[in-house]
Amino acid sequence: MSKAIYFEDVNIGDAMPAFTSDPLTRTHLVRYAGASGDFNPLHHDETFASMFGMPRVISHGMLIMGMTSRAITEWIDNKCLKNFKVRFSGMTEPVDLTDFENTKARATITVTGTVVNKFTEGGENRIQCEIQAADALGGVKLTGSFIAALPSK
Amino acid sequence: MADKSKLGMEFAPYTFEVEKGKIAEFAMAIYQKESKDQISPLYTDREAAKKAGYKDIIAPPTFQTSFPLWASGGLMPIIQALNINLMRLLHGEEEYEYLGAIHPGDSMTGRSKVVDMYEKEKKDKPGKFMEFTVIETEIRNQRGELVIKSRSTIVER
Numbered sequence: 001m002s003k004a005i006y007f008e009d010v011n012i013g014d015a016m017p018a019f020t021s022d023p024l025t026r027t028h029l030v031r032y033a034g035a036s037g038d039f040n041p042l043h044h045d046e047t048f049a050s051m052f053g054m055p056r057v058i059s060h061g062m063l064i065m066g067m068t069s070r071a072i073t074e075w076i077d078n079k080c081l082k083n084f085k086v087r088f089s090g091m092t093e094p095v096d097l098t099d100f101e102n103t104k105a106r107a108t109i110t111v112t113g114t115v116v117n118k119f120t121e122g123g124e125n126r127i128q129c130e131i132q133a134a135d136a137l138g139g140v141k142l143t144g145s146f147i148a149a150l151p152s153k
Numbered sequence: 154m155a156d157k158s159k160l161g162m163e164f165a166p167y168t169f170e171v172e173k174g175k176i177a178e179f180a181m182a183i184y185q186k187e188s189k190d191q192i193s194p195l196y197t198d199r200e201a202a203k204k205a206g207y208k209d210i211i212a213p214p215t216f217q218t219s220f221p222l223w224a225s226g227g228l229m230p231i232i233q234a235l236n237i238n239l240m241r242l243l244h245g246e247e248e249y250e251y252l253g254a255i256h257p258g259d260s261m262t263g264r265s266k267v268v269d270m271y272e273k274e275k276k277d278k279p280g281k282f283m284e285f286t287v288i289e290t291e292i293r294n295q296r297g298e299l300v301i302k303s304r305s306t307i308v309e310r
Contacts, residue, residue, distance in 0.1 A: 022185045035175075035182035037222030052240075061244050062218050066183030069214040078195060078254075079206065084214055085248035085304075 005076055007118070007125035007150040016113035016129055019071030023095040023104040024059055032063040059092040064109060064141045068133050071111035076148045082126065086144030092135065105136035116145070124149035156236045157270050164234070164265045167225035173257035175219070176212050183213060212255040217292055217301050218247075220263055228307070231265065235286060237309055245285065246306035253300040260295040268304075284309040 022028075029043050038060055041048035049057050065086050072081065095107040113131035120126070126149050133141045177189050180196035194201035195211050202210050221227050232239060255261065269287035274280070285308055292301040 024185070028182070028185050031185075032182040035179040036219040038219075038227065062215060062247070063183065065247060066179075066213065066215045066218075067185070070183055073193070073214065077205070078211055078214065081214055081251055083248070083250050085246065087246045088244055 005080075005150055007127070007152050010115055010118065010127050010150065012115050012118060014115045016072070016075050016115070016131070019067075019074060019111040021067055021109040021111075023100075023107040024063075024092060024109070025097070025107070026057060026094050029057060029059055029063070029094060032060055032066070036060070036062065038062065056093055056096075059094065061088045061142070064088075064092060064133055067109055068111050068131060068142065068144075071133075072113075072129075072131070072146055072148075076150070080148040080150055081146060082124075082149050083147040084144070085146075086131075086142040088142050090139050090141050092139075092141055106139070108136045109133050109141065110136065113146075125152055126150070159235050159267055160270050162234065162267045164231060165225070166262050166264045167221055168260055168262045169220035169224040171212065171255055171257055171259040171261060173210060176210060176216065176257060179216050179219060180213050183215070207254060207256075209256040209258075214249065214251070216255065217249070217261070217263075217303065220261055220292065221265075221290075224263075231288060232307075235267070237284075237286065237307065241309045243308040243310055244305070245308040246304070248304040250302040251300075252302070253294070253298055255294070255300060261292050261300070262294075263290050263292045265290040 033039050033043055043057055043060050046057055069084065093106050096103045111131060111133045113129045115127050115129050117128040126147055128145055128147050130145045132143050135141065177197045180192045184192040186192055189197045195205060195207065196213060197210065199210050232242065265288050267286060268289040272282040272284050274282055285306055288305045290303045291299055294300050
C-alpha cells in the first residue's frame with residue numbers, strides 16, 4: 001500500500017518512484033495464465049511458439065500491464081486511479097533457468113514515469129503521468145499514461 | 154482482413170461473478186509472488202481494505218481483463234465475428250477508465266461494441282497496411298452502476 005500523496009506535493013516533471021520486477025520466469029507466465037484465464041499457448045508452450053518461428057514463449061502483454069499497475073499503485077492509492085492506458089510495443093521473453101545470468105536482463109522489467117500535467121476536472125485535482133515499461137537491455141515493452149485524482153492538503 | 158461492415162457491431166453481454174480467491178490469485182500473478190502475505194493486503198484482507206478507506210477487498214487495476222476470458226471465451230468470439238486472421242493478430246493498446254471499485258461478491262456484466270476500424274500504412278512496407286479494430290466495453294455491477302469503461306485496440310499486421 002502506498003502512503004497518501006497530496007496534489008500540492010506533486011509537480012510537473014517529477015519522476016514516479018521507479019519499480020523493477022523480478023526476472024520473469026515461465027512459472028510466472030503460467031501463474032498469470034491461470035489467474036487471468038488467458039491460455040494462449042504462445043505464453044507457455046514452446047512447441048507452439050516454434051510454429052510461429054519464435055525461439056521461446058513470450059509473456060502476456062497484459063501481465064506487463066498488470067506489473068505496471070503494481071508500480072503505479074505502490075506510488076498512488078488505487079482509489080485515486082481514474083484512467084490507465086498503454087500501447088504495447090515489444091514482446092518479453094522469460095529468463096532461461098539454464099542460462100540465468102545471461103538471460104535475466106531481457107526478463108527484468110523496470111517501470112518509470114514522469115508527471116506531465118496537473119489540472120482540475122469534475123471538481124477533482126488530477127495529475128497525468130506518462131509511463132514506460134522496459135527491460136534491462138532497453139527494450140521498451142509498453143508506453144502509456146495514467147490519470148490520478150489526488151487529495152489536497 | 155477485418156470486415157469493416159462490422160463497425161458498430163455489439164457482442165453478447167457476459168457476466169462474471171467476482172470471487173475473493175480469484176482476486177488474490179490475480180494479484181499474486183501480477184506481483185510475481187507465491188503467497189498472499191507478499192502482496193498488497195488491499196487484495197486479500199477485508200479489514201486492511203476497510204482501514205484504507207474501501208468498503209471491502211478491492212481488485213487490481215487490470216483484473217477486468219479476466220472477465221471475458223472466463224465468462225465468454227475472451228477475444229475469440231470477437232475475432233471470429235470480425236473475421237480477423239489469428240496468425241496476424243496483435244494486442245495494440247488497452248485503456249481503462251475507472252468509475253468505481255470492484256469487490257468480492259460483485260456480479261460484473263460487460264457489453265462490448267466495435268467503435269472504430271481503421272488502417273495505417275506500414276512505414277517499412279509502402280502499399281501494405283495494418284488494420285486496427287477498437288472494441289469498447291462497458292462493465293457494470295449488479296446495481297447497474299458503470300464501474301469501468303475499457304477500450305482495446307487489436308491489430309492485424
